Amino acid sequence: MKKNQEGELLKSQVKNTELGKEIFEKYMPKKDLNRKAADYMEKHVSVKTISRFETCSSWFQHLTNKEMSVKRLHKTDACGNRFCPICTWKKAKKDTIKISILMEAVKEIEGKEFLFLTLTAPSVSGEELREEIDQFNQAINRLFQRRNVKRVVKGYIRKLEVTTDQEKYVTEELYKRKKDYYDYRGLKVGDPNPTYNTYHPHMHIIVVVNKSYFNMPSEFISKAEWLGMWRSCMKDNSITQVDVKKVRSTKTSNSNAVLEIAKYSAKGNDLYHSEAVFDTFYMALKRRQLIVYSGMMKDYVKKFKDGKLDRFKKENEDEYTHLLQSVWKGSTYGSKLRELTQEEMEMYNERAKFIEEGEDID
Structure with a gap:
């Protein structure tokens, strides 16, 4: 050369x-x-x-x-x-590989399956964000202590994500993304955006369950039941939806569940939008444990660190x-x-x- x-x-x-x-x-x-x-x-x-x-x-x-x-x-x-854009990018790449390996190991060794659960609540102001995240964490703990949940859940990985809406008016992109919401409010592109300058914390959770979960009525928890329990745990009946689905693949390249859990807690476009927005994210997220492993998944993290899952790594x-x-x-x-x-x-x-x-x- x-x-x-x-x-x-x-x-x-x-x-x-x-x-x-x-x-x-x-x-x-x-x-x-x-x-x-x-x-x-x-x-x-x-x-x-x-x-x-x-x-x-x-x-x-x-x-x-x-x-x-x-x-x-x-x-x-x-x-x-x-909060470093380079380090969070590299950590997300490593977490993606790690979580995929953990799930493959649990599936093969323990014979388990997985749910992908997303829990949300209405958006809040920047001043309310830190307190809202505290409320989320307390509600999650209450949810997984529920008798019918505790009976079927063998472990989980959860990740906090926070987004912000900094568009003063409804853009075409926003309208496509939240069409049902804007139609319900009677809003169109160009109208003032009712969620401008608000923050939306939500929790992505990979839940470990037995294979029998999906065909045993005594174990299965419907979407409506998850919503009812989440409303109760959050003490907020204004929550309109949760999302829950079976994880079809644990492979990194085509698993939305793995990618959602491993990605950043705050997208770069949101986090570095302005100094005021960054300050809000920083004060709300500093010193927090953003990704949490529990139950069987916590046990398998130790196995991963001890090299006992190396055979699941791509050579x-x-x-x-x-x-x-x-x-x-x-x-x-x-x-x-x-x-x-x-x-x-x-x-x-x-x-x-x-x-x-x-x-x-x-």
């Missing part, structure tokens, strides 16, 4: 590879957003924390090959902050021969590619089979 005078790979050479697409199409926009987020964070954290936040992913190394057609994150200077068959180091240079990443030594190649390829992407291989 041709190199410039500084001995670095030309951006165009990297950009047209599989690895380059990830760096320039996924990392760079998040790195740009990271700087915006850092400005919002300043008032909330220490100078040391903001410094680490601002420099997150200022460099990283990928194991790859000469053509850069395979990729695996090897090392980086991640900050690990839950990594890529062969890595080179190391690409990328360094942030203010507006883009500059990259250098070097060939691995024979010792490195043997060690990294062997260990890459067993270590999750994103963890140090050294």
Whole structure:
């Protein structure tokens, strides 16, 4: 490959590879957003924390090959902050794989099935959001202590998600997404939006049940029953719906349940919409446990950490021969590619089979 005078790979050479697409199409926009987020964070954290936040992913190394057609994150200077756009993206990717493995293991070893339950309530103002999330958590605990629920539920994974509506008027996109609601209110595109500047917490839950749940009347809980119990636990009869369905697949690529549980608690477009919106999210979500494992799923998390579920991991068959180091240079990443030594190649390829992407291989 041709190199410039500084001995670095030309951006165009990297950009047209599989690895380059990830760096320039996924990392760079998040790195740009990271700087915006850092400005919002300043008032909330220490100078040391903001410094680490601002420099997150200022460099990283990928194991790859000469053509850069395979990729695996090897090392980086991640900050690990839950409000960092880069770290939340990478954590969501790891959680997706982890949850899929947990579900596959529970299904095969324990012979269980899964429900995907979504619990909602009416939107609230920013001032009410933190208290509303507290109410959600208390109501969830009450729900799963109900006798008929406790009898059939063997464990669960739950994830809090919060969205916000910052459109002053009903847009075409909003109308398509909430058509039934707007039609019921007699609203059309261009009308003032009644949910403007409100926040909508909701809970996605993967519930473990016996196979018999779906054909035993004594075990099955109807959607209407879930709604009635949720209203009672939330002490709010204005709640109009819950969503509950059988999980048809536990495979990462086509399981909405896995993807919903693993994704961000707040979408980037919402979280970084403005400083005022960010402040609301920050004060409501800081120091919260956003994803919770209970019962059988909590037991299997320990098995996962102890390596007892490694046989459920997809075997990594890529062969890595080179190391690409990328360094942030203010507006883009500059990259250098070097060939691995024979010792490195043997060690990294062997260990890459067993270590999750994103963890140090050294």
